[in-house]
Amino acid sequence: MxxxxxxxxxxxxxxxxxxxxxxxxxxxxxxxxxxxxxxDQKLNDLVTKAMNSGYNQYAPMHGVLALRDAIAQKFEGLYQSTYNPENEIVITVGATQAIFTIITTFIHPLDEVILFKPAYDCYEPAIKLNGGKVIPIQLTYPGYEVDWNKVKNAITANTKMIVINTPQNPCGTVFSKEDMQQLELITNNTNIIVLSDEVYEHMVFDGLKHQSACLFPQLKERTFITASFGKTFHNTGWKIGYCCGPKELMKEFLKVHQFNVFCVNHPTQIALAEYINEPNNYxxxxxxxxxxxxxxxxxxxxxxxxxxxxxxxxxxxxxxxxxxxxxxxxxxxxxxxxxxxxxxxxxxxxxxxxxxxxxxxxxxxxxxxxxxxxxxxxxxx
Missing domain, CATH: 3.90.1150.10 (Aspartate Aminotransferase, domain 1)
Structure with a gap:
């Protein structure tokens, strides 16, 4: 063949x-x-406890409700921003599956997607697989700053999505409040979806603050946030994360998610639901x-x-x-x-x-x- x-x-x-x-x-x-x-051995033990307690069959498609509730509470505590655990939070096989599902759900042939380079390498192949066109914006070395005029000039009638990654892998920078406000302003009154990869949200140094997309109301209305428990809790091999977004967009996300993975490791979800209820753990x-x-x-x-x-x-x-x-x-x-x-x-x-x-x-x-x-x-x- x-x-x-x-x-x-x-x-x-x-x-x-x-x-x-x-x-x-x-x-x-x-x-x-x-x-x-x-x-943390405590987290490992909670997974073992969940398995021994019989949580070994399929989890709900959206994810275990107790974990979605705990995630909603985390957003409330950290950002004073809320997501409805019933229809705005989905547990995923790491952030990568969430990212692939978002792109697959919304990108059609010839749609344009703006990426900031250097960019983590899972974004571009997913866009191309779905027939989309990557529009790269190179960040300025050595500080890796964004030229927002370049972003404005890159937007066309075909722009369907902007992907951001803050804190940023591979270069370890963060978008400032002003950066996020610029993004909010640029996308306001458009049909552009924002994919905000925030897997390193808890690793921001020197007194800086993570500027989550959920902190900006008009931006939140069009944004998916992806996150990773594996990155946060030192167990990348568990491949478990989550995705948050407006219910209207999440409804479409779930159409792809159900035939992509359907659900995620059940005992790990049970363990994490208990573990993240203690904020000191992150x-x-x-x-x-x-x-x-x-x-x-x-x-x-x-x-x-x-x-x-x-x-x-x-x-x-x-x-x-x-x-x-x-x-x-x-x-x-x-x-x-x-x-x-x-x-x-x-x-x-x-x-x-x-x-x-x-x-x-x-x-x-x-x-x-x-x-x-x-x-x-x-x-x-």
Whole structure:
């Protein structure tokens, strides 16, 4: 058979490439975004308890009501904004499934979707699979700011969606209140849907505040928010997240969701419903990861890398132009194979693979892992 590919130009993603390279060469893996420490034993025990209590069959399509109630309460407590757990919150197989379902639900052939680059790599393939056209807006290095005039000029009669990611992976920045107000103003009185990927909402540093889309009333009316328990609670392999949005939009979302996954792991939902009712289980996460960031940056302060401290997420980008001028993909591979530390080159997320001599490191690691990595990075000249 000779199938006709829907993604003929899509190559193996950079996370797989660098992950495999790290494994092959026994390198310290600071490439992929996962912790190398365990999630809270209390949460693990709650999952076991749920399984032993018989929660092993299909969960409701929307998700366990107790968990949706707990999510609604979390939004009320954090943002003084409400979502109806009956028809505005759905539990998903991680944020990625929510994102894919949103795009599949609303993007038709030739619809245009605005993305901010560098962009996490799951957005663009989903748009293309559904016949949509990606309209990239490159963020301005080194601060990765948005030029909102470019956004205004990019909007046409075919613009169906704008995808934002704040806090932003891969570069660790956050949209300001003014950024969100600009987005609200630009999309007001249009039919543009906003997809707001907020999986790192609890990892914002240095006294900054996460500006969730739900804080802006006119923006909230057209926005889906996606989130990830896996990122928040150090268990990315559980693949569980959620999606919030206006009931009119969520009604359409559910039409695709029911035939995509139908429902999500039942005992994990039961456990999370109890676990997130204690705000301390997520409200201190920013301090935890800020300390990780500081540990990493303090350890490499005498290296040849230059950087602006990450404002959020558990990623730090470093500029290596003081070491070499080779392209970032080759540098990341060389760093992995010859020196034993794996990272992610940023050019693969940029418009036209723009190479600004920047690589990304994940600092969601044990302190000894970060110190060992720093010892290697400090020797590069």
């Amino acid at each position: 000779t199938p006709i590919s829907k993604l003929p130009n899509l190559e193996t993603n950079i996370f797989t490439i660098m992950g495999n390279l790290a494994k092959k060469h026994n390198a310290i893996n600071l490439a992929q975004g996962f912790p190398n420490f365990n999630s 409200e201190q996460l920013n301090l935890f990861y800020e300390d990780k960031r500081n540990t990493f940056l303090e350890a490499i302060k005498d290296s040849k890398f230059t950087f602006i401290p990450s404002k959020a997420t558990y990623f730090q980008v470093l500029n290596y132009s003081g070491i070499t001028q080779i392209n970032d993909i080759d540098f990341a591979k060389k760093l992995t194979v010859e020196f034993g530390v794996a990272s992610i080159p940023i050019s693969v997320f940029n418009t036209n693979n723009l190479d600004e001599k920047v690589v990304r490191f994940c600092f969601a690691k044990k302190d000894e892992t970060l110190q060992k990595s720093a010892e290697i990075l400090n020797k590069l000249e």
